[in-house]
Amino acid sequence: MVRGRNAGERAGRAVYNLAVAGGFVFMVLPILLVLWLSLFSNEILTFPPDGYSLRWYQGLLGQQQFIAGFLTSLQVAVLATVLGLLVSVPASLALTRLEFRGRQAILQLLLAPLVVPAIVIGTSLYVLFVEIEIATDLPAVGSVVGLSLAHVLITIPWCVRLVTANLIGVNPAIEEAAASLGARPATVVFKVTLPLIWPGIVAAGLFGFVTSFGNLEISLFLIAPGQTTLPIAILQYLAWKIDPTIAAVSAMQILVIAAGLLITDRFVSLSRVV
Amino acid sequence: MSTVTLEAVSKHYGDAVAVARVDLDVAQGELVVLLGPSGCGKTTTLRMIAGFIEATSGTIRIGARDVTNDPPYRRNVGLVFQNYALFPHLTVFENVAFGLRRRKVAEADIARRVASALEMVQLGALAQRLPRQMSGGQQQRVALARALVIEPDVLLLDEPLSNLDAKLRQDVRVEIRRLQQSLGLTTIMVTHDQEEAMTMGDRLVVMSGGLVQQTGSPRALYQRPANRFVAGFVGRSNFLDGRATGSGFVTKSGWQLRADHDLGAAGTLMLRPEAIQVGTGGPNEASGTVEDVTYLGAATELSVRLDGGDFLFVHETVDAGRSRGDRIALTVPPAALVGLSD
Numbered sequence: 001m002v003r004g005r006n007a008g009e010r011a012g013r014a015v016y017n018l019a020v021a022g023g024f025v026f027m028v029l030p031i032l033l034v035l036w037l038s039l040f041s042n043e044i045l046t047f048p049p050d051g052y053s054l055r056w057y058q059g060l061l062g063q064q065q066f067i068a069g070f071l072t073s074l075q076v077a078v079l080a081t082v083l084g085l086l087v088s089v090p091a092s093l094a095l096t097r098l099e100f101r102g103r104q105a106i107l108q109l110l111l112a113p114l115v116v117p118a119i120v121i122g123t124s125l126y127v128l129f130v131e132i133e134i135a136t137d138l139p140a141v142g143s144v145v146g147l148s149l150a151h152v153l154i155t156i157p158w159c160v161r162l163v164t165a166n167l168i169g170v171n172p173a174i175e176e177a178a179a180s181l182g183a184r185p186a187t188v189v190f191k192v193t194l195p196l197i198w199p200g201i202v203a204a205g206l207f208g209f210v211t212s213f214g215n216l217e218i219s220l221f222l223i224a225p226g227q228t229t230l231p232i233a234i235l236q237y238l239a240w241k242i243d244p245t246i247a248a249v250s251a252m253q254i255l256v257i258a259a260g261l262l263i264t265d266r267f268v269s270l271s272r273v274v
Numbered sequence: 275m276s277t278v279t280l281e282a283v284s285k286h287y288g289d290a291v292a293v294a295r296v297d298l299d300v301a302q303g304e305l306v307v308l309l310g311p312s313g314c315g316k317t318t319t320l321r322m323i324a325g326f327i328e329a330t331s332g333t334i335r336i337g338a339r340d341v342t343n344d345p346p347y348r349r350n351v352g353l354v355f356q357n358y359a360l361f362p363h364l365t366v367f368e369n370v371a372f373g374l375r376r377r378k379v380a381e382a383d384i385a386r387r388v389a390s391a392l393e394m395v396q397l398g399a400l401a402q403r404l405p406r407q408m409s410g411g412q413q414q415r416v417a418l419a420r421a422l423v424i425e426p427d428v429l430l431l432d433e434p435l436s437n438l439d440a441k442l443r444q445d446v447r448v449e450i451r452r453l454q455q456s457l458g459l460t461t462i463m464v465t466h467d468q469e470e471a472m473t474m475g476d477r478l479v480v481m482s483g484g485l486v487q488q489t490g491s492p493r494a495l496y497q498r499p500a501n502r503f504v505a506g507f508v509g510r511s512n513f514l515d516g517r518a519t520g521s522g523f524v525t526k527s528g529w530q531l532r533a534d535h536d537l538g539a540a541g542t543l544m545l546r547p548e549a550i551q552v553g554t555g556g557p558n559e560a561s562g563t564v565e566d567v568t569y570l571g572a573a574t575e576l577s578v579r580l581d582g583g584d585f586l587f588v589h590e591t592v593d594a595g596r597s598r599g600d601r602i603a604l605t606v607p608p609a610a611l612v613g614l615s616d
């Protein structure tokens with residue numbers, strides 16, 4: 001009988017579904033919790049809440065450090081993503097399309113920021129920036145450009161990974177066909193390769209953006225007094241007060257990232273390229 | 275269109291030799307097939323002509339032009355791949371127009387030439403489709419149109435039919451041959467399918483282990499193979515070891531056969547199964563026992579153990595309903611003897 005024969009299989013499926021559901025809950029629960037907390041009316045977090053309100057969101061508008069932090073983070077993340085892609089796309093093309101000595105070494109170097117603790121990167125960059133300031137008299141620490149350049153370090157690994165993976169997925173015969181039809185190498189890249197992997201590039205940009213937008217450790221070392229990014233503003237607020245304001249800020253952050261994901265997904269199917 | 279000349283072209287990968295000193299002359303309008311088992315160097319040879327693999331040594335000419343060191347985009351070759359390799363993000367029209375745009379052809383001319391190229395492969399109606407919306411056979415015809423529209427000096431085909439099912443393969447094969455002949459295209463095709471090679475090629479180049487074993491028309495290869503490898507690769511054959519005598523051949527087991535031509539110093543005798551006649555009535559008679567019977571449709575293949583000990587495959591075109599253990603008499607016409615030196 002079909003049912004009898006499939007008993008083991010069905011048990012397997014049940015375990016699988018359970019595991020997937022478990023993983024899903026594990027990931028989504030904190031997000032839902034934050035969204036829920038942000039609506040509590042109590043100033044001091046208590047369960048269950050006495051009531052619900054939107055006052056923490058209204059309060060945000062008056063909190064200058066969150067607005068300024070959000071804007072700085074946005075600027076830095078956009079700049080770091082664009083610069084990261086400008087480095088990563090050509091680098092990935094070279095790494096996947098050319099044969100040269102030290103290819104593996106360069107790939108590992110570009111991916112290294114994923115392995116090195118961010119706090120170590122932050123400290124090192126701080127020392128470097130201070131040295132640069134001493135040597136050149138240019139303000140490195142505390143400038144949006146300086147911070148963005150630092151964030152490029154953490155957007156690159158994501159971009160390189162995704163873009164190389166997408167490049168490897170392109171059938172080499174397609175590029176060869178273009179070459180045999182008279183396309184020079186640069187034309188092949190612009191007319192064939194890049195159009196084929198652009199969903200991967202968009203996804204890479206998105207991942208870079210999210211990584212930079214949420215980064216705390218590197219920014220912590222490189223901002224000037226009075227300057228702030230959103231994660232730092234959250235940290236500083238938490239240092240002296242715990243109320244649902246933080247949950248409201250986080251909710252805003254989550255919404256920005258979710259919007260980014262959803263918009264991107266409309267243009268490219270993220271599950272296909274990541 | 276142009277001729278193609280390879281002079282002592284080799285490709286080495288470290289110590290491994292993929293292609294060894296290949297010489298080849300392809301005449302204007304000729305279809306030459308590179309044929310051989312997997313790994314014999316066919317694709318490597320073709321890709322050296324296209325410019326994707328740098329020859330270790332030797333010279334490649336297209337017409338009078340030495341292209342040995344030219345990059346692919348300057349060679350003006352039309353290339354068709356096994357897996358079509360269409361640009362997935364471009365419509366059929368834009369796929370075919372790609373090479374013309376690289377040549378800065380005027381827009382009106384592009385429209386006209388693309389349309390006539392698509393007409394040529396009977397796909398005029400599908401110009402606005404994307405490749406993924408087409409069948410494999412249609413995609414391969416687009417690939418053909420894309421390669422032909424640039425009026426290449428030479429058309430290169432690497433196993434163009436092997437991704438297609440048997441029926442389509444037949445259609446596209448006929449289509450390629452028709453276009454090749456009507457346009458007078460100088461063409462080099464790679465395949466490991468000997469039937470495909472025999473039916474399509476003006477000339478065949480049989481390769482093995484990076485070496486050219488023999489070059490010749492399908493008929494020449496079939497009737498006068500240069501060696502045992504070629505004889506075994508092109509068609510079915512019987513090989514009998516022994517030695518040539520002044521008037522014929524004597525096998526190791528002592529069977530004496532008379533030939534009507536000189537077999538030279540052959541150490542192996544090759545007999546095509548269909549050249550052996552069932553029955554008596556000639557100079558080279560022998561009798562034996564049927565060991566196996568395989569029905570092939572147009573013929574029946576009999577495995578025969580001769581009384582002298584030799585073994586032969588025989589194709590009998592009349593269905594005589596023989597079965598295992600039957601006694602049988604065979605005759606080998608003197609013209610059917612082919613001597614091989616190895």
Ligand SMILES: Nc1ncnc2c1ncn2[C@@H]1O[C@H](COP(=O)(O)OP(=O)(O)OP(=O)(O)O)[C@@H](O)[C@H]1O
Nearest residue numbers: 287290291292311312313314315316317318319466
């Ligand atoms: N990049 C490479 N490095 C080392 N050896 C290679 C390389 N490319 C091909 N070869 C070797 O060269 C030989 C010829 O390869 P080629 O691809 O020309 O064979 P082929 O005749 O086209 O075979 P098939 O019918 O399987 O396609 C093979 O033995 C192959 O292993």
Ligand SMILES: [Mg+2]
Nearest residue numbers: 316317318464
């Ligand atoms: Mg091959």
